Amino acid sequence: xxxxxxxxxxxxxxxxxxxxxxxxxxxxxxxxxxxxxxxxxxxxxxxxxxxxxxxxxxxxxxxxxxxxxxxxxxxxxxxxxxxxxxxxxxxxxxxxxxxxxxxxxxxxxxxxxxxxxxxxxxxxxxxxxxxxxxxxxxxxxxxxxxxxxxxxxxxxxxxxxxxxxxxxxxxxxxxxxxxxxxxxxxxxxxxxxxxxxxxxxxxxxxxxxxxxxxxxxxxxxxxxxxxxxxxxxxxxxxxxxxxxxxxxxxxxxxxxxxxxxxxxxxxxxxxxxxxxxxxxxxxxxxxxxxxxxxxxxxxxxxxxxxxxxxxxxxxxxxxxxxxxxxxxxxxxxxxxxxx
Amino acid sequence: xxxxxxxxxxxxxxxxxxxxxxxxxxxxxxxxxxxxxxxxxxxxxxxxxxxxxxxxxxxxxxxxxxxxxxxxxxxxxxxxxxxxxxxxxxxxxxxxxxxxxxxxxxxxxxxxxxxxxxxxxxxxxxxxxxxxxxxxxxxxxxxxxxxxxxxxxxxxxxxxxxxxxxxxxxxxxxxxxxxxxxxxxxxxxxxxxxxxxxxxxxxxxxxxxxxxxxxxxxxxxxxxxxxxxxxxxxxxxxxxxxxxxxxxxxxxxxxxxxxxxxxxxxxxxxxxxxxxxxxxxxxxxxxxxxxxxxxxxxxxxxxxxxxxxxxxxxxxxxxxxxxxxxxxxxxxxxxxxxx
DNA sequence: TTGAAAGCGCTAACAA
DNA sequence: TTGTTAGCGCTTTCAA
Numbered sequence: 001x002x003x004x005x006x007x008x009x010x011x012x013x014x015x016x017x018x019x020x021x022x023x024x025x026x027x028x029x030x031x032x033x034x035x036x037x038x039x040x041x042x043x044x045x046x047x048x049x050x051x052x053x054x055x056x057x058x059x060x061x062x063x064x065x066x067x068x069x070x071x072x073x074x075x076x077x078x079x080x081x082x083x084x085x086x087x088x089x090x091x092x093x094x095x096x097x098x099x100x101x102x103x104x105x106x107x108x109x110x111x112x113x114x115x116x117x118x119x120x121x122x123x124x125x126x127x128x129x130x131x132x133x134x135x136x137x138x139x140x141x142x143x144x145x146x147x148x149x150x151x152x153x154x155x156x157x158x159x160x161x162x163x164x165x166x167x168x169x170x171x172x173x174x175x176x177x178x179x180x181x182x183x184x185x186x187x188x189x190x191x192x193x194x195x196x197x198x199x200x201x202x203x204x205x206x207x208x209x210x211x212x213x214x215x216x217x218x219x220x221x222x223x224x225x226x227x228x229x230x231x232x233x234x235x236x237x238x239x240x241x242x243x244x245x246x247x248x249x250x251x252x253x254x255x256x257x258x259x260x261x262x263x264x265x266x267x268x269x270x271x272x273x274x275x276x277x278x279x280x281x282x283x284x285x286x287x288x289x290x291x292x293x294x295x296x297x298x299x300x301x302x303x304x305x306x307x308x309x310x311x312x313x314x315x316x317x318x319x320x321x322x323x324x325x326x327x328x329x330x331x332x333x334x335x336x337x338x339x
Numbered sequence: 340x341x342x343x344x345x346x347x348x349x350x351x352x353x354x355x356x357x358x359x360x361x362x363x364x365x366x367x368x369x370x371x372x373x374x375x376x377x378x379x380x381x382x383x384x385x386x387x388x389x390x391x392x393x394x395x396x397x398x399x400x401x402x403x404x405x406x407x408x409x410x411x412x413x414x415x416x417x418x419x420x421x422x423x424x425x426x427x428x429x430x431x432x433x434x435x436x437x438x439x440x441x442x443x444x445x446x447x448x449x450x451x452x453x454x455x456x457x458x459x460x461x462x463x464x465x466x467x468x469x470x471x472x473x474x475x476x477x478x479x480x481x482x483x484x485x486x487x488x489x490x491x492x493x494x495x496x497x498x499x500x501x502x503x504x505x506x507x508x509x510x511x512x513x514x515x516x517x518x519x520x521x522x523x524x525x526x527x528x529x530x531x532x533x534x535x536x537x538x539x540x541x542x543x544x545x546x547x548x549x550x551x552x553x554x555x556x557x558x559x560x561x562x563x564x565x566x567x568x569x570x571x572x573x574x575x576x577x578x579x580x581x582x583x584x585x586x587x588x589x590x591x592x593x594x595x596x597x598x599x600x601x602x603x604x605x606x607x608x609x610x611x612x613x614x615x616x617x618x619x620x621x622x623x624x625x626x627x628x629x630x631x632x633x634x635x636x637x638x639x640x641x642x643x644x645x646x647x648x649x650x651x652x653x654x655x656x657x658x659x660x661x662x663x664x665x666x667x668x669x670x671x672x673x674x675x676x677x678x
Numbered sequence: 679t680t681g682a683a684a685g686c687g688c689t690a691a692c693a694a
Numbered sequence: 695t696t697g698t699t700a701g702c703g704c705t706t707t708c709a710a
Contacts, residue, residue, distance in 0.1 A: 009687055020697045025689060033695055055458045056403065057687035059395035060702045066437075066458065074423055080413050087413075087440045096454045098405075098437040101426045115435045119394045119405065228621065257625065264626030282567065286596065287603030288627035348703055359681045364705060372679060396703035399686045 008049035017045035028053055059120040065094045067309060068116030068124035073103055075227055076254045078279040078298050082127060082148065085302025093310060095122070104130065104192065104226055113139065123309040128199050130191065144312035146305045152198035158312065159321040160305045164200045167294040167326035168207035171249055171276045174292070174328055176215065179337040180247040180274060183212070184220040184238060186231070186259065187251035201251050204278065208249060220245060224255060231258025239273060240266055246273060246337055253277035253284050256291055260333065274334040290332030296324060347388035356384035367392060398459040404433045406648060407455030407463035412442055414566055415593045416620040417637050421466060421487065424641025432649060434461070443469065443531065443565055452478065462648040467538050469530065483651035485644045491537035497651065498660040499644045503539045506633040506665035507546035510588055510615045513631070513667055515554065518676040519586040519613060522551070523559040523577060525570070525598065526590035540590050543617065547588060559584060563594060570597025578612060579605055585612060585676055592616035592623050595630055599672065613673040629671035635663055 004012065010028075014021045019038060026034050027042040034042075045051070055064055069086055071079050083099070090097055098119060100112035109131040116124050123144035126136065133152050139145055140156035148160045175183050185208045187193060193202040205221065212219040224234035231250075235258050238244065250256035256277030263273055277284060280295035304322055311320075343351065353360045358377060365373050366381040373381075384390070394403055408425055410418050422438070429436055437458060439451035448470040455463050462483035465475065472491050478484055479495035487499045514522050524547045526532060532541040544560065551558040563573035570589075574597050577583065589595035595616030602612055616623060619634035643661055650659075 010689095011687075021688080022690080022697060022699095023695090026696090029689085031690095035695060038696080052453065052457050054399070054687055056395045056398035057702090058689080060393070060399065060687080060704090061689040062702095064395065064458075074419050074426075077416070077419075080416075080419050084413055096437065096439060096458065098435065100435060114391065118391050119403075119435065257622070260627065261625055283596070283622050286600055286628070288599065288629075289625070290627075349705095350703075360704080361681060361683095361706080362679090365680090368705085370705095374679060377679080393703055396686090397705080399688090399703080400705040401686095 004049070007054075008051040010051070010053065012049055013042065013045045013051050016049060017041045063122050063313075064120045065096065066098050066119065066121050067095045067306065068098050068100060068113075068119070068121035069127065070100045070102055070109065070112045070116060070124065070129055071127040073101055073226065076252060076279075077281040077283070078252065078254075079127065081281070081298025082302035082305075085297075085299035085304075086125065086306045087302075088299070089303040089306035089310075095310070102129065104189070106130075106191075110135070117143070123313050125305045125309055130194075130197060130199070133196075133198070144309055146309045146312075148301055148305045149200055150198040151200075151203055153321065155319055158305075158308045158319055160301050160308065160324070161322070162200070162296040162301070162324045162326050164203040164326075165207055167278060167296065168204040168249075169211065170326065170328040171278065171294050172208060172211050174330065174334065175247045175249065175274060175276060176211075178247070178274060178334060181215075181217050182220070182245045183217070183247045183249060184222055184245035185249045185251070186222045186224060186234060186238065186255055188255075189223055189225070204251055224258075228254055228258055231255040232261050233258075235259040235262035236265065239263065239268060244273065247334070248273060248275050250275060250277045253279045253281045253291060253293055256293065256333075257283070257289070260289065260291065270333050270335045271338055274337075276334055280329055285329075285331070292331045292334040293329055294326045295329050296326045300324065343388070346393075347390040349390070349392065351388055352381065352384045352390050355388060356380045402461045402652075403459040404435065405437050405458065405460050406434045406645065407437050407439060407452075407458070407460035408466065409439045409441055409448065409451045409455060409463065409468055410466040412440055412565065415591060415618075416622070417591065417593075417618040418466065420620070420637025421641035421644075424636075424638035424643075425464065425645045426641075427638070428642040428645035428649075434649070441468065443528070445469075445530075449474070456482070462652050464644040464648055469533075469536060469538070472535075472537070483648055485648045485651075487640055487644045488539055489537040490539075490542055492660065494658055497644075497647045497658055499640050499647065499663070500661070501539065501635040501640070501663045501665050503542040503665075504546055506617060506635065507543040507588075508550065509665065509667040510617065510633050511547060511550050513669065513673065514586045514588065514613060514615060515550075517586070517613060517673060520554075520556050521559070521584045522556070522586045522588060523561055523584035524588045524590070525561045525563055525573060525577065525594055527594075528562055528564070543590055563597075567593055567597055570594040571600050572597075574598040574601035575604065578602065578607060583612065586673070587612060587614050589614060589616045592618045592620045592630060592632055595632065595672075596622070596628070599628065599630065609672050609674045610677060613676075615673055619668055624668075624670070631670045631673040632668055633665045634668050635665045639663065 013024045102108040102112035109129040125146040128149035137156045145157040193205045195202045224230045277293035280293045284291040352363045441447040441451035448468040464485040467488035476495045484496040532544045534541045563569045616632035619632045623630040
């Protein structure tokens with residue numbers, strides 16, 4: 001790592017280059033007021049010593065060049081997409097990404113976000129956090145925050161969110177168009193759908209309830225746990241009985257995959273039960289799966305969130321809000337109701 | 340997040356508690372030699388101010404309580420599993436995880452690892468890094484390192500690795516047992532399979548070549564790019580011709596999924612072409628996929644790597660090496676050769 | 679058992 | 695244009 005048997009410091013570079021520490025600092029920050037000659041000598045010394053600034057020391061005086069992202073557990077491939085996009089947007093910038101996964105617990109989101117703040121991140125993106133918005137607002141006054149996936153509007157933080165209102169409508173009306181009336185909605189726990197949190201599943205659930213009521217149909221809401229296996233088990237329970245629904249609107253693709261698996265297990269085909277998911281994760285389009293779903297680009301959302309975050313760090317003042325438009329992708333898992 | 344309009348510092352806590360900064364430091368570190376009374380008062384002040392130690396400041400004097408993990412891009416769900424396991428192993432410890440994704444480029448691995456080192460991580464796990472082992476050895480003399488997925492042995496860093504030798508043998512002999520002889524191996528680029536790097540794909544390729552030669556069969560190695568779409572396209576090219584192989588051993592499940600998709604596209608069934616993957620990602624067991632593959636637990640490997648890392652940070656001196664045993668999971672994508 | 683003080687590597691205000 | 699200097703918040707001797 002260097003000739004010295006320990007990482008080189010700015011002091012070492014200054015000594016070798018025969019200049020002051022401040023001069024070195026200016027060179028590495030591309031600050032104003034350094035002569036070409038000085039830049040030259042300092043750069044040479046940096047190369048010679050293989051010097052790398054200590055992020056910790058820099059963080060104490062200003063930036064850590066680290067961005068934080070808080071996400072729900074990675075059981076859902078959609079979040080992997082978001083991460084992918086976020087990571088891609090970082091390429092070529094000076095920032096690194098630190099990830100704090102939060103499970104579903106009441107306190108989990110706070111824990112994860114605090115861990116990020118403790119690490120002096122220069123900004124952070126929170127993915128559908130199960131957190132009171134006042135808390136987030138307060139956080140956002142201290143450092144740039146981008147909220148991804150929730151619908152609540154804020155004057156303090158930027159937002160990237162899909163139009164779940166529209167997406168859910170697309171999904172449900174698709175099933176209605178296929179003549180289904182006994183449509184169940186399989187979604188996550190009560191906590192995850194609390195309307196006040198503005199999370200996507202709360203919105204999708206509300207749209208479901210509204211449309212069913214509108215049409216005079218009976219709402220049929222089922223809940224399931226966080227893992228993919230939970231979804232499978234809940235689906236078995238839902239479908240293994242004579243009065244089963246003829247269609248299921250799953251809150252997201254990972255749940256829909258569990259439904260499909262349960263159907264195969266029970267010997268049910270799309271002619272028996274239609275399934276629609278949400279997200280359009282990659283595997284949904286695989287011929288063996290053929291899941292009808294609502295496409296939204298996690299990669300784009302993740303990348304946009306990071307770009308917005310960097311804009312803010314770089315000084316943008318006004319709050320921005322990006323709403324992406326989902327679209328229905330009909331595949332083989334949804335069929336017209338027989339007879 | 341405190342009464343002061345700025346984050347509380349150790350100084351603030353000391354003032355409120357009426358003690359010295361050193362005393363506070365001792366309390367938060369559970370250090371030796373603090374009276375119950377002192378502990379009491381300090382804790383009260385900490386709670387009152389909602390004090391959280393600055394990770395940056397601590398990092399300058401000692402630990403950052405941050406672990407780094409360097410992984411290939413997340414296009415492969417197997418890495419998501421590893422991350423899951425790693426994150427799970429962190430729960431209840433004081434550590435956070437910082438992730439540095441590295442794409443396939445020559446310099447990418449170094450870049451990612453350096454970003455981690457710059458951030459003063461207390462230790463790091465490198466997932467199949469495309470990095471010279473001498474470089475890693477040198478790194479490992481400066482901080483604890485766990486290498487996950489590579490086969491090269493080191494006296495400096497711990498290792499968690501699957502027995503790819505056995506796994507590949509299981510996969511290929513399974514196809515041989517099904518009477519296949521025209522078996523192609525679809526793997527990643529030359530760079531990824533360089534034997535000197537000790538990566539899993541290099542080993543699987545070597546085993547493939549050895550077995551084919553042993554049996555007097557013709558080796559048929561195809562290469563593909565990093566994305567899932569690359570795999571699909573390469574598979575189309577491989578299978579869309581009369582002299583196609585009767586079986587494909589894919590270097591990992593994500594590639595195998597591309598092959599399956601290509602087959603569906605070309606109207607081919609498992610009776611025409613058998614496919615075996617590697618990793619047993621979750622979707623492989625889905626009824627619509629039914630991919631025969633070699634199971635290895637990414638979750639376990641990721642968790643083990645983090646546990647070993649923490650052990651080392653806590654003082655273990657001797658190097659450890661954990662080798663996991665893979666097992667074949669036969670599903671519907673592989674069939675006995677017809678006539 | 680407690681506290682004073684030095685210093686980790688860097689940045690930024692100010693002086694030269 | 696360059697250098698001097700005063701901290702940032704913490705840990706860690708070393709004395710008291």
